[in-house]
Amino acid sequence: MTKVSWSRLMFFTMLMFVLTLAACGNGDTSDEESTDNSDTDTEESVDEGADESAESEPKVTEFEPAFPEQTRAPAVETEAELDVEVVAEGLGVSWGMEEFDTNRLLVTQRDSAELLIVDLEDGSVSDPIEGTPEVNSEGQGGLLDVTIAPDFDESRLVFMTFAQDIEGGTVTAVGKGVLSEDEASLEDFEVIFQAEPAYDGNLHYGGRIIFDDEDNLFLTTGERSDDPIRERAQDLDAYLGKVIHITQDGEAVDTNPFIEDEDALDGIYSYGHRNVQGVDFHPETGDLWIVEFGPQAGDELNIIEPGNNYGWPIVSYGIEYSGELINDGVSEHEAQGFVEPRYYWDPTSAPSGMSFYDNDAIPEWENNLFIGGLASSYIVRVVIEDDLIVGEERLLTDEGERFRDVLVTEDGALIAITDGGMIYKIAAAG
Ligand SMILES: [Ca+2]
Numbered sequence: 001m002t003k004v005s006w007s008r009l010m011f012f013t014m015l016m017f018v019l020t021l022a023a024c025g026n027g028d029t030s031d032e033e034s035t036d037n038s039d040t041d042t043e044e045s046v047d048e049g050a051d052e053s054a055e056s057e058p059k060v061t062e063f064e065p066a067f068p069e070q071t072r073a074p075a076v077e078t079e080a081e082l083d084v085e086v087v088a089e090g091l092g093v094s095w096g097m098e099e100f101d102t103n104r105l106l107v108t109q110r111d112s113a114e115l116l117i118v119d120l121e122d123g124s125v126s127d128p129i130e131g132t133p134e135v136n137s138e139g140q141g142g143l144l145d146v147t148i149a150p151d152f153d154e155s156r157l158v159f160m161t162f163a164q165d166i167e168g169g170t171v172t173a174v175g176k177g178v179l180s181e182d183e184a185s186l187e188d189f190e191v192i193f194q195a196e197p198a199y200d201g202n203l204h205y206g207g208r209i210i211f212d213d214e215d216n217l218f219l220t221t222g223e224r225s226d227d228p229i230r231e232r233a234q235d236l237d238a239y240l241g242k243v244i245h246i247t248q249d250g251e252a253v254d255t256n257p258f259i260e261d262e263d264a265l266d267g268i269y270s271y272g273h274r275n276v277q278g279v280d281f282h283p284e285t286g287d288l289w290i291v292e293f294g295p296q297a298g299d300e301l302n303i304i305e306p307g308n309n310y311g312w313p314i315v316s317y318g319i320e321y322s323g324e325l326i327n328d329g330v331s332e333h334e335a336q337g338f339v340e341p342r343y344y345w346d347p348t349s350a351p352s353g354m355s356f357y358d359n360d361a362i363p364e365w366e367n368n369l370f371i372g373g374l375a376s377s378y379i380v381r382v383v384i385e386d387d388l389i390v391g392e393e394r395l396l397t398d399e400g401e402r403f404r405d406v407l408v409t410e411d412g413a414l415i416a417i418t419d420g421g422m423i424y425k426i427a428a429a430g
Contacts, residue, residue, distance in 0.1 A: 013194035032188065054392035059295040059346045063317050063331035066340045069388040071317070073343070076383055076391035080362050081429035084396070089125050091116070091421035093301045095206070096161075096353065099409050100152060100179075107417060108141035108160065115160070117183060118423060120409065131177055131186035135162040140204025144172075145353075147404075149248065150215045157248070158186060159217065161207040168198035172221050172239075176251065192250030193267070195239035197232075197401045199224045204275040204293075206351065212245075212281070212288075218252045219244040220276030220290060223312065233272055233312050236264035239311060243276065243290065243304050245269040257307030272310040272338060273302075278405075280353030283367050285387075289342075291351040291371055294318040295326065299351050300341035301369075301388065309336030317346060343382070343389040350374040353405030361412025362428050370395075370414060372403030379403050379416055396424065 054075040065071045095110040097183040103120040113135045114128035135143050141163025149157035156179045164173035174193040177186030195206075204222030211217055223233040223241030233241025236258060244267045245253045252259065252266030259266050278291035288304040298318020302310055311333045316326045333340040345351070369382040377400055383391035396403070402419035409415060413427040 054394060055345070055347070057347050058402075060348075061317065061319055061331070061346055063329075063346070064360055065317075065344070066332060066334060069390065070094075070341065070344075071344050071346055073389045073392040076381070078362075078364065078381070078393060078395075080360075080364060083425075083427050083429045085425045085427075086422060087120055087415075087425045088118055088125055088423040089421060091125065091417075091423070093142070093404065093419045094417035094421060094423065095143065095404050097145075097405055097407055097415070097417055098147050099407060099415075100158075102410055105407075105415070106146050106148070106158065106424075107423070108143045108146050110144065111137050113137060113143040113162070115143070115146065115158075115245050117187070119140070120413070120415070120423075120425060126183070129179070129186055130184060131189050133160070133162055133164070133173075133175050133189055133191070136165045136202070136234055137163070140205055141170060141202050144205065144207035145209050147209050147211060147217075149176075150211055156181075158283060159248075161204070161205075161209055161219065162209075163205050164191070164194065166194060170202035171195050171198050171203075171204065172207050172219070174209060174217070174219055174246070176248065192248070193219065193244075193246055195219070195221045195242070195244065197238055197240070199226075199229055199240070201226055201229070204230075206273075206276045207278045208277065208290075209277050210281070213286075214253075215248065217246050217248065218279060218288065219246060220273070220279055222275035223273070225275070230274075230313050233274065234309070234314065236261065236268060236271065239267065240276075241271060242268050242275045243270040243273065243279075243288075245306075255306075269306055270304050270308045270310060272308075272312050272314070274300075274312040274316075277352045280354055280356050280369070282384075283356050283358035287387075289354075289356075289369065291354050293351060294344070294348060296321050296323070297344075297346035297348055299345040299348050301343040301382070301389070302339065302341050303393070305339070308339045309337070310341070311336065314338065317341070317344040318348075331375050342387060348376065349378075349380055350376040351380070353407075355407045357408050357412075357414070359400065359408055359410075359412035366416075370406045370408075372406050372416060372418075374402040374404070377401060377403070379406060379414075384387050395426070399424075 117126035177189035203225035206221035232238040258264035295318040381393040
């Protein structure tokens, strides 16, 4: 295991990333979420303290926020002394994870579709667990998220999301299987939900899952990226660009907002999303927060309420990768009848998986939100007061990793997994 001193990692304020995305406005490959790793970012140093906001790069757009705290929050800095440790390395693109046993993680490998067990104490990595589903691993597809049933200790049920080939293209699918007692295989794996319609593309699958306190699942999807399919994010007869609420058998939860609407799909909980890559419940308020990947700029943090429309692709605080405006450049959500994001990034933070810090091991982090950043190559720490973002910090800025997902262990360590196959553990020093 490699120990890295925290002080070495604390010079984020001296770094400035200048996005040159405009230089590669050639469709899919310019999406920072794209899988070709052809990052076009350049870095240059600036004097420390040159900018009081966490964001030192110039904005991409000229949009005005709907309220002052909606973007570019003041920079904050963790005061506690932290240890950063590389627990494991040499894995493939590590997309999702869950702590299924104290200090032991289930970790998905997106491209190889493997499910692994990683021991945080000795850094050991298991052989691939048998019985995982067949996936479509083109583009942003593959084996995506993993979580365990609330009654896992008895049922040993593991839930996973993945890109699946079906007639007409691919879908974001959810399946479940039973982890054998010897942890070598997933038994009786079955698909419980497919986010139809299928589409012949390999981008924007969304794919995060989380259990609520009534033991039902929230699933996030993407709108499949291309114009015009992305417009289906606004349609209630398609599961694209949605937050979906289903039971452990894949049925719509009977309190869902469109159950009574015969023209709408029963599983839909909220709509008008682009590509929802992170989801978690706020530890204090219990609200469901999501992060969705924007176009060029305009990544959003949203609080999800049933039946709400979050506006994509009608309104956005971002612009097309080509530099063109979206819908003539309408950014205000509320004025158009949509829900304003609680926060947006301009330029992008390239957000992926996220987790609230629901632990007291690092007291100043309590109820803060941590979000993995991809092309941005950092972890974002967000400080929230009364649903307003009042501070932002960037962590592990010099590792050069695409941070795909983060979680908080029972012990209060922050774990991050990356596209480069690294597993980091950040914990209070000592
Ligand atoms: Ca929006």
